[in-house]
Amino acid sequence: MQLEQINIQINNESIIHSIDLKINSGEIFVLMGPSGSGKTTLLKGIAGLLPFTSGKQTWENGTGTTGLVFQEPRLFPHLTVLENISFGLKVRGIPAKERKKAAREFLKNLQLDGLEKRYPHQLSGGQQQRVSLGRALILNPDLLLLDEPFASLDTTLRQDLIEWLYDLQRKLSFSILWVTHYLDEALSVADRIGIILEGRLQQIGTPSKIFQNPDSEKIAQFLSLPNRFSKEQWSNWFQGELNVLPTLNRGWIDPNHLQLFAGEYNQDEDIREEFTCMIPAIVTKVRPSREGYSISVLAGNQSLDVNTTGWKRVPTVKEKIRIRVPFAQIHWYSE
Known part of the structure; x- marks a missing residue:
C-alpha cells in the first residue's frame, strides 16, 4: 500500500499534512507519535472511515483491503466467539456452514480452541482482543491496521500478546501498520518505524536508525533519549574540538555505556583509553532495576543517567563520583 501527498481535514482543521508512505508486503510498520499527532486519523483515512482531503492511496495489485483493530475489542456482546470471528464473512454473504468452518480453523491460530461458544463477557481482556484480531484477519486483508490494540492490558499480558501477534504475522505473512506509543513494543516488532509529529511524518527508518540517529531534537525528545547534550557541552567535557560533522550539533549516549567510579575527580588522573x-x-x-541500579547524577548544572549491572555496592545520594564517557558511544544528530 502506498500513500502519496495525503492530507486530511476535519471541520476545516488540517490534521494530516502531505504524508508519503509505502508499506511493503509482509512488513510490520510501526507508527509512533504523541497524543494528537494524527496517528488514529491517518489509520481511519487508510481504512476508508475518513475521506482524504487530497492525495492518493494505491495498492500494488491495483486494489486492496484493510482490517482495523482498535484499542478496545468492540465485540458484539450478543454473539459467541465463533459468531464474532465469522461476522465479516457473513456480511460478505459466505454460507453459514462455510464461514463457521473457516472460523473454527482460525481458532487454532488465535489460541482460542474450546472457547467458540463463549460470549465476550465470559472472556479475559486478552482473549477478547484476540477475537477482535481474528475478526479482522479472517477476511484476509492486504493490510492490518492496529490502533494501540494492547494499550489497555496489563504489562505481562500485553507483552505476551505482542509476541503472539508477531509470531502469527511471521507465520501468515500479512502486512501491518501498527500504531503504538510504547517504545518496547515498537522495538520488539517493527521492521521499520515512522515518527509523526503535528500531522507530519518526520522520519522513517529501521528501529536502530531511528533511535541511534534521530533527525531532530523534537524526535529525540519524543523518544525520551537519555543524556542529550549540545556539541558545545560535550566539547567542554572532552576539553577540545570533537571530530563530528558540523551539521551534527547534539549528541546522546545510552546510560548503559557510561561507567561510574567512586571517589572525587583528580585532574591529574591518567585516562589511558x-x-x-x-x-x-x-x-x-539511586533506583534499583532488574539489571542492577539506575543512578542519576549532577555534573555541574547538567543531569546524567547511568545504569549499572549487578547488585554490587553503589554510591549513596550526595556522594562525589566520576563518570567515564566513551566518545565512540555518543550518537550524533542535528538540532
Whole structure:
C-alpha cells in the first residue's frame, strides 16, 4: 500500500499534512507519535472511515483491503466467539456452514480452541482482543491496521500478546501498520518505524536508525533519549574540538555505556583509553532495576543517567563520583 501527498481535514482543521508512505508486503510498520499527532486519523483515512482531503492511496495489485483493530475489542456482546470471528464473512454473504468452518480453523491460530461458544463477557481482556484480531484477519486483508490494540492490558499480558501477534504475522505473512506509543513494543516488532509529529511524518527508518540517529531534537525528545547534550557541552567535557560533522550539533549516549567510579575527580588522573573523558559529578538519586541500579547524577548544572549491572555496592545520594564517557558511544544528530 502506498500513500502519496495525503492530507486530511476535519471541520476545516488540517490534521494530516502531505504524508508519503509505502508499506511493503509482509512488513510490520510501526507508527509512533504523541497524543494528537494524527496517528488514529491517518489509520481511519487508510481504512476508508475518513475521506482524504487530497492525495492518493494505491495498492500494488491495483486494489486492496484493510482490517482495523482498535484499542478496545468492540465485540458484539450478543454473539459467541465463533459468531464474532465469522461476522465479516457473513456480511460478505459466505454460507453459514462455510464461514463457521473457516472460523473454527482460525481458532487454532488465535489460541482460542474450546472457547467458540463463549460470549465476550465470559472472556479475559486478552482473549477478547484476540477475537477482535481474528475478526479482522479472517477476511484476509492486504493490510492490518492496529490502533494501540494492547494499550489497555496489563504489562505481562500485553507483552505476551505482542509476541503472539508477531509470531502469527511471521507465520501468515500479512502486512501491518501498527500504531503504538510504547517504545518496547515498537522495538520488539517493527521492521521499520515512522515518527509523526503535528500531522507530519518526520522520519522513517529501521528501529536502530531511528533511535541511534534521530533527525531532530523534537524526535529525540519524543523518544525520551537519555543524556542529550549540545556539541558545545560535550566539547567542554572532552576539553577540545570533537571530530563530528558540523551539521551534527547534539549528541546522546545510552546510560548503559557510561561507567561510574567512586571517589572525587583528580585532574591529574591518567585516562589511558583514547577518546574518553572523565566527568566529576554528585549522585542525586539511586533506583534499583532488574539489571542492577539506575543512578542519576549532577555534573555541574547538567543531569546524567547511568545504569549499572549487578547488585554490587553503589554510591549513596550526595556522594562525589566520576563518570567515564566513551566518545565512540555518543550518537550524533542535528538540532
